[in-house]
Amino acid sequence: MVQHNTHFSQYRVSEIMRTARKRANLSQATVAAKLAITQGALSKMEHGQITPSAPQWFEFCRLAGISPDSLLLGYLESNRPIQLEEGLLETGYRMEDRFLKQRGLKVRALLPWANALKEKLGPDAFFQACKARGIDGDIFLDHDFQVNILVHLELIQMAKENGLEIGHLPALFPTSADRALATTGNSIQDFINFERTNTLDFAFKVGTSSPSSSEITIEPAEHLKKLRNWKPEKVGNGICQQFKQTLREAFRQNGEEVVAIHDEECLFEGNGKCCSYRIEKRPARSA
């Protein structure tokens, strides 16, 4: 059993090295030569069997273009703004082409799914399950990497097959760092702004609001129509449930408790062109 619950574990160094090398589209041979080690030694580093020395680690970071702090974070993140990516990809990730068209979604937006699955299956089985679906499991450590919504659909499918309660996934919510960037003082608006930095697939619109109810609609973006396999009704309501979970959290942070969320019109049930929610709420009782 591999222990990986400390920041400096070999397991984490190895994952970061493997992901960063693929992200930079460098071969093992190239990196090994620059570090003056054999390719076999590099392979062992990438699989947690040996640890790089400090000079090797810093040289590796320079080569792969990552911050040495990545080791403390446990993932790669540059926080660049999202924009729709359509061109061919120059990375070493092993991804089927169908996931790399109309890339409007940052991997960060998929973390609630990926992390829940990783926890349920264990890291190695999760990686194998991804591989079987044509997805490189290492992308989930590269939070700025962009894929299309078909990766999301595969994760939903995996979640269902593994008996994960989709409605109980943690909400992806702005961290304190994200909040410091653009705080409006309104958690709903902060959440919507945050969503825009992670996915271009949906547009959230806030409608009329009163102390007891709010209306929010979610429109799918035009570019999704170009994706042949994007059939919302096939997803079931996995994405819809995640939206609802996140909205509950957003209202909670605004000091309001969601009593019920009604789907006035639901894209994911196959009827209608958007999700339109009517949210019943009340002031949260203080603890």
Ligand SMILES: [Zn+2]
């Ligand atoms: Zn819905």
